[in-house]
Structures are given as C-alpha cells and as structure tokens.
Amino acid sequence: MKHYYTNDELKRKTYYDLYKICVDERLVEGFKENLNREELTQIILKYRSREKVYSIDTSKDFGLEALQELFDSKLGFKLSTANEIKVPHQIVIYKDMPLTIEDDYKISIPEHLSNNNAFLINGKSYVCGIFQLEPCLDGRNTYLLKGTKEFFRLNNLTNQNYSLIFFNRTDEKFLFESYYKSNLGILLPSSMNYYHVPLDNFLYIDMEKTDTTLCIDFGTANTTAGVYLDRYYVKNLPQHKILNGTLSLDRINYVKFPKGKEEQSNVIPTVVYIKNCFNENDIEFKFGYEVAELLKNNNYSLKGSVFYGIKNWVKTLNENERVVDENGDVRYVPRKVIIKAYIDYIVYRSEALFKCKFKKIHITTPVKLKVEFLRMFQEILPDYSIIADNALDEGVAVLYNSIDKIMLNGKFEQNTQYKALIIDCGGGTTDLASCLFKISSEDIYYDVDIKTTFENSEESFGGNNVTYRIMQYLKIILAQYYINKKDLNINNLIPFANDLIYREVDEKGLKVIYEILDFEYEKAEKIIPTKFKDFENKAADEYGKVKNNFFFLWESAELLKKELFKRTSIVRTRFDNLYHSSEDLSITYINNWILYTLERGEFKTHTSFPNIVITKSEILKLIKADIYEIFRRFLTQYYESNKLFEYSLIKLSGQSCKVNLFNEILKEFVPGKMIDFRRNVEEDEEQLKISCLDGALRYLNSSKMGNIRVSIKNDIPIVPYSLCGTKYTGEEVELIRIGGQAGKNCGFIKKISTTEILPLYLKNKEQELKKNYTYINKPYDYKELDEGEVIKNLNNHFSQETLDDIYNGETKFFIFTDSNFWGFYIAGVKREENQLYMGKSEYFSFEEDITMISFFDGKH
Structure with missing residues (x-):
C-alpha cells in the first residue's frame, strides 16, 4: 500500500525517517549518495505528495464570522454518532490562556471524520470556537484538543448549552476555505451534514491570582522554573490536571517545556529568535527548543536574528541590539526588551500549566551580581513583586537544598557552625562562594543562620x-x-x-x-x-x-x-x-x-x-587542563594557607559538574570525604540544573509554612586582584590592594590637570597582568562642587585631608570599590584657582566584559 505525505509532515521527520520512506516506497532517486534533507523531501513530494491538509490552525480576522455564515446557510442534518465519538465529560478553558496538549483533553472519532478540527457551538448554533486536533500517541483515532484564545468568542453568552460538531473529510476543504475566505468561485455543497455531540460540562472561567511564588533559575545556557503547589494555592483547583497526573499537590511542580512533538523537558535553552519585528512595539519572538528546531530544519542558517547568552546583558540593559526578522526588516531594540520577552514567556508558560496568575516571583542570581540582577528584574517585570529580601543567590540555593535534606534527616549538631565552599560551574561562568551556616532546632521551628561571601569568579569559563x-x-x-x-x-x-x-x-x-x-x-x-x-x-x-x-x-x-x-x-x-x-x-x-x-x-x-x-x-584528556586551571586559580591560595581544610564540605553544583572529572580534580586539593557531590550515577544533566531551583523552592515553602526561620547575610567579598597605576617616574602605585574587602578597598594617584588618559592595570595574586583599563579625563566633564559634596560623591571613602593636598593645576584620581558591585569606580578631582572641581565617576568591572564573551559570534 502506497503512503502519501504533506510537506509539513516531512518537515517533522528525521533524516533517517526520510531515507527510510524512500526505501519503503522504492523511490530510486532517494538512493543517490550525499543527498541532504531537503533533497530527500523533494523526492518524496515528487512521487508521494498528497493534497494539502485543511486544518484551521492559524487565526484570521473575522474568520469565525465567515464560518458562522457558512453554518447558517449550509448546515444540514445531524448524523447519528452511534457512540462512535467520545468526548470529555468536562472541558475547562481559562480566559486569555491557551488549551494545550498538556491539558490532556482527549476525544475519539471514527476514521471517516475530518481529524483537523472540532467546532464548538452553543444551543443557538452560534459558533463559539474552533479546536485543533493533535494525534494522540497512545491510541488510534484518538486526538488531543488544543486551541488559542484567537479561536474562541465566549464572552457574554447567555446560552451556554455547548456541543462539539464534526464533519466528514469530504467537507473539510469547504470549512477551511470559508474560514480563510478563499472560497470565491468555489462551488459549495447544498448542505453539509454533521455529527453533533453535547458536552456535559463546559466552563469558561477567569484565572485566579495566587500568593504562591514562582521560582525561576535564569541561566546563561539553560533556564528552569517551578513552584511548590499546596492544596490551597487557588480556590478552584484544576481537577482535570490533578486527576491526569500533570499537576501534583503538596509538592514541587516543574514547568515543562515542549521539546519536539513527543517530548518535554524541565529545562529550556536560553536562546531567543526574532521572527517578526515589523512592529517594534509588538515583536514576535521564538524561544528555546522552538529556536533549536528552526535551526535544525534550516541547516542552522536563519534569516532572523538569534541571541544566546542574554543573561550576560545585565550590565548593559539599555544598549540597543540590531535585530533582523525573517522578512528582512531591521530594528534597533533595547536588550532589556529581549530579556523581558524571554522571562515573560517563562511566566506565561508557567501560568498556562498551573492555571493561575502569579503575583510574586523569585529569581536566583549570581552571588557577585545579585544587586544588578534584582534591579534588572524589578525594572523589566514591574507588574510582579520580585522577591529581594532574603532572596537566594544561585550557590546558596544549591547549598540550601542540601541543608534542607540535613534538617529532614536530623543529621546536624545543634548550634554547630559549618563552613562550606560552593563551586558553581554553569553554562557560561564559574563562581566560588563560601558559606557559614548554623542550624538549631527550636520549639516550633528550625532556626537557620546563613552567612555567605563571594570569593572569586571566572566569567569566561563554563x-x-x-x-x-x-x-x-x-x-x-x-x-x-x-x-x-x-x-x-x-x-x-x-x-x-x-x-x-x-x-x-x-x-x-x-x-x-x-x-x-x-x-x-x-x-x-x-x-x-x-x-x-x-x-x-x-x-x-x-x-x-x-x-x-x-x-x-x-x-x-x-x-x-x-x-x-x-x-x-x-x-x-x-x-x-x-x-x-x-x-x-x-x-x-x-x-x-x-x-x-x-x-x-x-x-x-x-x-x-x-x-x-x-x-x-580522549575527551577527559582534552578537557582536563581547562578544568584543573579553574580549580588551581580558585583554590591554590586556600590550599597553601591551609584555609581549605577549615571547610566542613565543598559543594559542587551546576550542569557542567555532570563531568566526573570535576570531582576527581577537586580531590587534588582536598580529601574526597569533604566533597558533597552525591548523585545517582544515572542522574541526568537536568537534575544538576534543577538542584538550584529545588533549593529556592524548598526555602520558600519552608518559610511559608513556618517550619524555619532563615537569616541570610551576604558578607562583603574580598578582592582577589590588585589595581595599579604609574607615577610620572614609572614607579608603580598600588591603588586597590589584593585581599582587601570590597567597599573599603580604595586608593588614589595624583597627576597634573592636563592629563587626558589615565592607564591602569589589574593583576592577580601571581602578579600576572589580567586586564588593562583606560580612564578618559576631559575638562568638560568637571563641575564645581564644595568639599562636602565631593566627599559624598566619593561614597565617603576619603577624608577632608585627602582633598586638602590637591593644589592648583593638579588632579587627584580617586579609585574606590563598592560592596554591592564587582568592580571599582574612578573619579577625578582637581583644583583650579583655589576651587574644587569633580569629573565623571566611571565604573569598571574586574572581569572581562561578559557581554563580549560569546562562542556564537561567528569568530570561532
């Protein structure tokens, strides 16, 4: 028996599937060597193409009205179903939310009926909506209902006696052409008989708001999201999802993201595609696996812009990105618009799955950039309350996941202080943080005291x-x-x-x-x-x-x-x-x-x-030196000073730690018993990514239930670099000292006021040059200020005496750190005619500009 295919069907098949069709159908041209996917597709369509599938699956303005006209004039007799059509007892649609295959509303229809669409009507034959049918994998002639809000008109209906109607395959073309108004000149049948199935219970309801907090772990390479759902998170629980097991009460629920036609994942790639930007105020985006699928189907060459590593834009939110869409339209869009679109998608997907509107969001952040990330999310998500007080950074979230298990098992000594070192290797960066924690069991709760300190980071390794x-x-x-x-x-x-x-x-x-x-x-x-x-x-x-x-x-x-x-x-x-x-x-x-x-x-x-x-x-030898170098940079100083042995445990986290080599190399510095990296040998990469999300969810839920009282304090980090300048004699001046606390580490260097360029350079503890900086000093940047204002603008790091020795014609360049930011500020102060003037205060990051670090820029 010959099989026939549409182009859309073939697009969803693998290369091997296409080749196998050529073999099974004996298409000789398909046996040529070195045929690519597109060539195989064209050969199959040449000999086994079937007529277009007449599915109404993209919305069109006034399409429902056009369909109503068709039904008013051409609907014929109701045909007996003889129990051949089976529909759900109850269907619930939430306003402004799609009905997806995850909602698991199944119908069964005989083969002679059109399997493209089911039509929703009320007792007055008013066309209320159109469902698309998705073939169900676990049964022949079984389909899942899906549909978006554009296909429904359900507001303010007085008659709510709903039914589904179905048509024979011979009529699907007329339905299709009527909806899309492409039936001009087409001879319509005198009548269209149909199958009518009443719905026992059809509900169209508002989405409830919930006080439950949505947690998001926004990553450089991948992102996860989840929520702990108790039985009171909304008044009207989505019973259908609870009964079919896609939503569980009194436990953590992860947001599932579609990964191909048959698979879902707990993680989604942090990648964004620009599909249409003609209207820069309503840009059409694609995200995650949709982008991955588009890339594969188009030989990794898309007309629209693709953005990776958008997390790294945190310091440059307002910079514009040149974006191009599939039609060649070009726009310049602020980076924060792209980040917001991605996070909005994560939230929208979460709300669609859990059937509630979130008000509060917790987003884990890198410890070093915690302030910047919280500010970014508060700016781009003004309609939500972003958890800021006691918000967990990524490393502490992973550690808290372990602390929660320790408390659950009772394996801790009362009021004993434990010291942990957290090495978090994600997709793009590796962070090192230390943590002191103490657990005490009180009468009615656990008291957990956590003190974290950022130790080091490598923004160019992950x-x-x-x-x-x-x-x-x-x-x-x-x-x-x-x-x-x-x-x-x-x-x-x-x-x-x-x-x-x-x-x-x-x-x-x-x-x-x-x-x-x-x-x-x-x-x-x-x-x-x-x-x-x-x-x-x-x-x-x-x-x-x-x-x-x-x-x-x-x-x-x-x-x-x-x-x-x-x-x-x-x-x-x-x-x-x-x-x-x-x-x-x-x-x-x-x-x-x-x-x-x-x-x-x-x-x-x-x-x-x-x-x-x-x-x-081979691969282990290939990556061994890279991973060892990270540990060597991070841990040598601790090892040589014996501080490393003060830690009770060292926690490895992040997806990249799936590679056991991380564990083995760490043993070069510490005994294996200190390393906390317990996992099942079959544990997949998703679980390592989710451990951060789990920690945040456990923390929030325990706090909500009153089981714990947590105090989290972020200590001021130690600067692992020295910043130097040079006097006119060439003598080196240390302006920021290695080992000093951020927020207190400061210095200055004096030059003549005609100086236009101030070069500075950063060294690590091995006195290796890590980075060069240039502060541009222009006369027009200076403003007249009194001494009190100058000291205030220098964040009160410097005293009156440091200003008094600035003489006419001299400029003193002040360098100071901020405990909330991983970098330093430079500001020039000069005296002219006995009056003080202050120049611009410019911020410089200790690490490389992470917005410039990318493997996807076409230079590799």
Missing part, C-alpha cells in the same frame, strides 16, 4: 568552554577524516602524559597545553570552515554553509558530551541516527548528518555519518 574544546577536537579529526589522513589523535594534540598534565599546567601554564590543538584547529578551518563572520562578504549560500558547519559541530559536541557522561559504563561513542548501544559503546544520536568541506575553493556536501569512534578517555 560548560560552553567544555563544549567548545570538544568541538575543536571534532573539527580536527573530521578534517583529517575527510582528506583521508588519520595521523592525528589526542596524544598528538596534547603531547603530555595524562597523569602529568596537572604538573605541566602548574609549571608551564594553560596555553602551552593547548598550543598544538589550537594550531591544528586553525589548520582545520581551511577544510571545515566555521568562522562565518569571515564569510559575510561572500555569497549567501557559502555563508550559510559555514554557519551550518559551526552550529552543527557545536550541537554534535554538546550531544557527544552528554552521551559520554550520561552513564558510567559508557567508554566510547559514535554518531548515528539509530538508537542502539552495547555495554561500552553508545550512539550519539543526530537526526541527520550534514557538513561542508572546502576543497579547491568549492564546497562539498557530506551527508553520510563518519566512521569514527570517540572514547571517553
């Missing part, structure tokens, strides 16, 4: 760096594979004994370890180009192929990383689009393989999976 290393390795070995050379392996690229790598990093530095790898990666660029920024002046198809190479290799590296570290028994993997594995060999599943090599100036397409096997030991 899980994305691990993925990039694997991508580098993939690109090198694939380049060798495609030019039929196989003389490079991991030992050639990193020519150091595996057990001596730590010593080599200590003695020679990180750059030496990866010197050959980086060199070979640049050579591989000539074979498999990925730097699409360099192809912006080339033909569009060439640019698209290079961009495909980067994103395809990036995704392959990410999937390979997850596969190799998913189970402890797996020691090697290869790429394929068939799921099968042995005890030690797994498959890194990819829908279809498409990579372009550059040979003699021409691009060649590769669609066959490469015959290469990659082992876990």
